[in-house]
Amino acid sequence: MVSARAPRAYLPAVALAFAVLQLCYAVAHMDLGWDETVYLSQTDPHRPAAFFSAPRSRGISLLVAPVVDVTPSVAALRVTLVLLSSAALFAAYRVWEPLLSRGRAALAALLFCTLWTTVLYGPQAMPNLWVALAAVAAVGWFLRARREPGRAAALTWLTGTLAAATLFRAHDGVWLALPMLAACAAVREWRRPGTVAAVLGGPALGGAQWAAEAYARFGGIGPRLRVAGDTEGGMGAHLGGGLRAAYRSLDGPQLCRPCHIAAPPVTHTLWWLLLPALAAVACVLAARRRTGAATVHLPVACALLLAVPYLLLLDYAAPRFLLPAYALLALPVADLAVRAVRTARPSVPRRAVALLLCAAFAGHLAVQAKELRANTADARDTTVRYRRAARELGRLGLAAPCLVTGPRAQPVGYEAGCASAQTMGNNRSATTADIVRAAASEPVALLYDPGDPYLPPYARNWRPHRLPGTDWLAYIPRTPFKDKP
Numbered sequence: 247m248v249s250a251r252a253p254r255a256y257l258p259a260v261a262l263a264f265a266v267l268q269l270c271y272a273v274a275h276m277d278l279g280w281d282e283t284v285y286l287s288q289t290d291p292h293r294p295a296a297f298f299s300a301p302r303s304r305g306i307s308l309l310v311a312p313v314v315d316v317t318p319s320v321a322a323l324r325v326t327l328v329l330l331s332s333a334a335l336f337a338a339y340r341v342w343e344p345l346l347s348r349g350r351a352a353l354a355a356l357l358f359c360t361l362w363t364t365v366l367y368g369p370q371a372m373p374n375l376w377v378a379l380a381a382v383a384a385v386g387w388f389l390r391a392r393r394e395p396g397r398a399a400a401l402t403w404l405t406g407t408l409a410a411a412t413l414f415r416a417h418d419g420v421w422l423a424l425p426m427l428a429a430c431a432a433v434r435e436w437r438r439p440g441t442v443a444a445v446l447g448g449p450a451l452g453g454a455q456w457a458a459e460a461y462a463r464f465g466g467i468g469p470r471l472r473v474a475g476d477t478e479g480g481m482g483a484h485l486g487g488g489l490r491a492a493y494r495s496l497d498g499p500q501l502c503r504p505c506h507i508a509a510p511p512v513t514h515t516l517w518w519l520l521l522p523a524l525a526a527v528a529c530v531l532a533a534r535r536r537t538g539a540a541t542v543h544l545p546v547a548c549a550l551l552l553a554v555p556y557l558l559l560l561d562y563a564a565p566r567f568l569l570p571a572y573a574l575l576a577l578p579v580a581d582l583a584v585r586a587v588r589t590a591r592p593s594v595p596r597r598a599v600a601l602l603l604c605a606a607f608a609g610h611l612a613v614q615a616k617e618l619r620a621n622t623a624d625a626r627d628t629t630v631r632y633r634r635a636a637r638e639l640g641r642l643g644l645a646a647p648c649l650v651t652g653p654r655a656q657p658v659g660y661e662a663g664c665a666s667a668q669t670m671g672n673n674r675s676a677t678t679a680d681i682v683r684a685a686a687s688e689p690v691a692l693l694y695d696p697g698d699p700y701l702p703p704y705a706r707n708w709r710p711h712r713l714p715g716t717d718w719l720a721y722i723p724r725t726p727f728k729d730k731p
Contacts, residue, residue: 256352257343261336264359265328268368271618273324275627283660284307285599289312290722294647294665296656297675300464300474303456305414306373324369331368331375335359338379338573338699341386341403346581354580358573360611362618363565366500366625373414374566378573380411383420383576384448385545388426389415391444392435401444418552418570419449425547429540477672479503479561488556493518493565497617500506503562514613521575528578531585532712542578549574555634609706620699631659636692636713642711643720644689651681652693653717664689669702685723692721 270347278286286305287296298304313326339355346354358364358378367375375716384407391400412419430436460470491505497514499507509515525546532542539648550572556567583603591594635658639650650659651667659666666683667676684690692705695718708721 250706251650254347254348257336257339258353259718260339260352260355260359263356264335264365264368265332267359267365268328268331269325271622272366273328273369276320276369276622277633278320278322278657278660279370279372279625280627280632280654280657283657285371285373286310286314286645287660290660292318293663294650296425296660297667297668297673299477299673300470301417301477302375303414304459305410305452306376309376309411319446322335323371327369327371329414331379332374334379337388341383342541342577345386345389345444346577347584349500350550350577350580350584350682353583354576354617358576361569361572361612361616362497362621363569365570365618367569372566372571375424376414377411377418377552378570379702380407380414380720381548381570382409382545382573383407384422384428385548386437387561388441388445389541389544392443397440401440401622404441405448405451408445411453412449412452413455417555421551421555422548422570423449424551427542428547432474434520437478451503473532481498487561488558488563491561492557492565492568493564495565498565498621500566500621500625501562503564505562514617517613518608521572523577523581524573526710528582531582532578542581545574545577549575631716631718632657633661633712635718636712636719638711639664639691639720640722642691644691648689649681649684650690650691651676651691652691652700653695654693658693690723694719694721 256583260532284296284298285306287293288298291314298319303548309325309330311328311637313323317323318544335355335358339351342351342354359368364375364378384404385535386399387404387407391397391404393400408423410418411422419645423445427442430442430445457467460467464470464473487505491502493515494505494507494509494517495502497510528542532539550575552569553568556563559706587596587600589604590599632654635654639658644650644662644664646663648662648664649667650664652664655666655668656673667681668674669676669678669681681690681692681702685704690706692702694705701721705721708723710719710721713720
């Protein structure tokens with residue numbers, strides 16, 4: 247167990263281990279996922295931009311823009327994100343060293359970065375991990391903004407990290423700021439103009455692009471929120487559905503929608519069930535202390551608010567949704583673990599407590615490693631099929647400018663260098679007439695799953711082609727282009 251007076255090398259060592267884990271497990275042979283292709287296409291100069299739905303934010307597109315502008319290499323993108331996420335892990339938890347101690351900050355980082363979801367999404371162009379690390383840093387800078395000297399720098403960083411969280415996921419940035427605003431209202435030492443301005447200004451700055459886009463594309467913030475709710479399946483009081491879905495998807499799949507799978511074994515979910523209990527114990531013990539309670543209570547409050555929309559307002563789940571909550575809850579859990587060792591009574595030696603906690607952590611690591619291997623393999627199998635389909639479409643004659651429609655059109659179209667369009671569902675961006683007009687002037691392909699009984703009428707005279715290495719067919723117009731020999 248990490249000492250409360252750990253040397254400076256502990257947190258860098260954790261960040262380095264995080265990078266190694268990503269390189270060993272999550273980077274090799276992994277092509278681009280569905281959501282990744284949407285985010286990448288927004289700034290990729292070599293491919294048409296895919297439809298960008300109302301719930302999304304453009305932070306991750308801006309983060310990867312310098313990479314996709316220079317090279318189309320997926321490996322280069324993955325390695326760059328490994329380095330950036332590992333550095334961000336170090337920077338986020340480094341903020342907490344003066345608040346908790348070096349040892350507790352390093353242990354919290356270790357607890358978070360060894361979750362299978364953290365490792366899997368570290369090298370992916372997805373926003374949730376970046377919201378998590380921005381949230382950890384923002385809460386730390388908020389707490390440090392009480393102190394002099396260094397208050398001005400802390401407020402600047404608080405504004406920046408809240409802006410970053412909002413830029414990556416607009417609604418997450420708002421949920422994150424709410425407990426801080428409540429603290430400003432309830433506690434006199436935080437009720438200072440500079441602190442309030444930073445808490446309000448960060449989300450406003452980070453959400454400015456999202457708000458401008460709301461007016462440009464959806465007619466305002468309210469209409470965009472309504473469209474976003476519809477896209478998410480109707481956000482509302484799903485008081486049991488979201489929680490059950492989150493529990494069932496703890497060991498995958500990466501998107502459980504609809505989530506009718508069986509719950510994983512208790513051995514794989516015990517850590518998740520214990521997490522709120524450990525956080526509650528940490529809060530109770532912190533309340534009994536005269537000083538330092540806020541360093542436990544505020545991250546727990548922010549974690550709860552960030553988890554609310556995913557656990558109570560949605561009826562489906564993805565394990566990555568709760569990464570911000572896990573990153574924040576790692577802080578009080580690490581503090582609790584270190585205190586348990588340091589305050590062990592003579593009847594229960596410290597060494598015995600430390601060994602017990604290490605044994606529990608080793609078992610937890612074994613579970614996480616198993617889930618990481620399974621979910622990495624699943625992600626690899628899925629993304630490889632996208633690339634196989636794209637290659638076959640190229641062999642059939644699709645070349646830019648071209649259009650792919652139907653299920654999975656967005657990832658396959660990106661891989662093929664084509665635009666994508668949907669005539670139904672959450673990503674509807676075109677009408678049937680639009681597809682027919684496009685087919686008269688450029689190569690078009692309709693992706694079709696043989697298990698789906700519905701084939702659009704316009705494609706019933708098109709030629710079907712099986713896409714080797716997948717379960718799908720591609721329907722190609724008989725004109726204006728022919729198969730390549």
